[in-house]
Amino acid sequence: MKAINFFWMAVWGSLTLFPSCGNDDGTADSTGPNGVSQAVMKEFNRMFPDATDVYWETVDNYDVANFNEGTSRAADISTHCAAWFSRVDHAWDMTDREIDFDLVPQAVRDAFSASEYGQSPWTVDDEANMLQRAGAETLYIIEADKKENNVETDVDLYYTEAGILVNEIIGNVEDDDHRDFLPLEPPTSISDWMAQHAGDARIIDVDEDDGCVEVEYIQDGLKHEAVFGTGLTWLYTKTDYDDRGWHLIPQAVLDALATSPLYTGPGQVDDAAYYETATQGFYQFELETRFDDDVNVYVSEAGELLDSRPSFGDGNSVVAGDLTDFIHERYPGAVVVERDWDDGFLEIEIRHEGREKDLYFNGRDEWLASTWEARLRDLPDGSLQMLHENGYYDIEDDDVDVLDTPRGLFYAVEAERYDDDCLVVLDQGGSIVKVFHDDDGWEDLWDEWI
Numbered sequence: 001m002k003a004i005n006f007f008w009m010a011v012w013g014s015l016t017l018f019p020s021c022g023n024d025d026g027t028a029d030s031t032g033p034n035g036v037s038q039a040v041m042k043e044f045n046r047m048f049p050d051a052t053d054v055y056w057e058t059v060d061n062y063d064v065a066n067f068n069e070g071t072s073r074a075a076d077i078s079t080h081c082a083a084w085f086s087r088v089d090h091a092w093d094m095t096d097r098e099i100d101f102d103l104v105p106q107a108v109r110d111a112f113s114a115s116e117y118g119q120s121p122w123t124v125d126d127e128a129n130m131l132q133r134a135g136a137e138t139l140y141i142i143e144a145d146k147k148e149n150n151v152e153t154d155v156d157l158y159y160t161e162a163g164i165l166v167n168e169i170i171g172n173v174e175d176d177d178h179r180d181f182l183p184l185e186p187p188t189s190i191s192d193w194m195a196q197h198a199g200d201a202r203i204i205d206v207d208e209d210d211g212c213v214e215v216e217y218i219q220d221g222l223k224h225e226a227v228f229g230t231g232l233t234w235l236y237t238k239t240d241y242d243d244r245g246w247h248l249i250p251q252a253v254l255d256a257l258a259t260s261p262l263y264t265g266p267g268q269v270d271d272a273a274y275y276e277t278a279t280q281g282f283y284q285f286e287l288e289t290r291f292d293d294d295v296n297v298y299v300s301e302a303g304e305l306l307d308s309r310p311s312f313g314d315g316n317s318v319v320a321g322d323l324t325d326f327i328h329e330r331y332p333g334a335v336v337v338e339r340d341w342d343d344g345f346l347e348i349e350i351r352h353e354g355r356e357k358d359l360y361f362n363g364r365d366e367w368l369a370s371t372w373e374a375r376l377r378d379l380p381d382g383s384l385q386m387l388h389e390n391g392y393y394d395i396e397d398d399d400v401d402v403l404d405t406p407r408g409l410f411y412a413v414e415a416e417r418y419d420d421d422c423l424v425v426l427d428q429g430g431s432i433v434k435v436f437h438d439d440d441g442w443e444d445l446w447d448e449w450i
Helices: 006-011 038-047 106-114 188-197 251-258 321-330 383-389 441-449
Strands: 052-059 062-069 079-086 092-100 127-133 136-148 151-160 165-170 202-209 212-219 222-228 234-241 269-277 281-288 294-300 335-342 345-352 355-361 367-374 400-405 408-417 420-426 432-436
Touching (some): 038 079, 106 136, 321 355, 383 408
Parallel strands (some): 136 202
Antiparallel strands (some): 127 136, 136 151, 202 212, 269 281, 281 294, 345 355, 400 408, 408 420
16 A cells, blocks of 8 residues: 655544544444444445455454455465454554465565574464555564574564565564554644655654654655654654665764774674754664674764763653553663664663663563663672682673563673683672573573573
């Protein structure tokens, strides 16, 4: 389905995040099953004249038709579909189709094959999902899974028709009905901002919580995310750069990145993004270290290395969604800085007790762990001496991270022992509970510990 221009957002009254008052519950003219209105039945029959095995259900404020297209389901060659219609204005909003993997656009299949998920040990099902949405970008969802060390991992990958990966979710809910991707129109003030700054963009998703809004969209072949804080004031826009956008990064910025002591080469860069705020713009580069954990390097537009990430201006207004209560309960007084998906996990960055901390959640919004940088002085008493006595050396002051998990609080220390790179995990009492002996220390720790 073609996405429509933001100019036409003004006519999407039925999709607004702040619906107008009314007493039409969709049942006044109901004659169909489950109280489905005549208007919805008429639109459904017009859009899907070949539907078979139809049954209706009510989900939130939607009438949802579940049906098959094509031949009978007994022949096992039909397409299962779910069409969503608003109970407010009876308009169609989304169709979720299960399609054969071979019917996924070639650009999507090529992008998937080139990704880590297209390689062994990952495997892919022979089906995918296609989400067609009113006034928003069509998305293709590929599910991949793997089993290593008796641990099963599944990931849902969301692509645009052009093959742009816009989201990856590890551990998503089973039989997800994708209601989170129902199209929503931003409030009028945000629609005006989008029309001015991203007039030809195509919406991916709109996320609203407590008066704050995130709008994800595609423009010029790149994924962007505009964040609006309290009072719907624009805070910043983030642009993600993948292989197709790397050449757009100014050479002066790349030259400055190369001067960072953390930088070893282009292959070390995991992700790159540009942040535009009201006062400045800067680039963030996520680099892999020798233990396969990630560090961020920041470079200004002018090509100057920055000591830390600049402020967004109103970090406490960044959307945290339904997890806000959990965050403030576990980390009282925390300020939410950013919310993003990273390697399939929802990562929420907070500022708490003078430190930047990263919280990780799976697709079911289950808290997995929090990590933050620490110093040698933060280790339990006697830990450093104990490590030295056990032959661990070359421990720098910035080689310590705190790992807060449902299992307890731990410390991960990067060290060497007999010329072997090690990641040593200590408990709160300062005892060694695990040692990882290869360059993939953090990845192994995550797979085994989390």
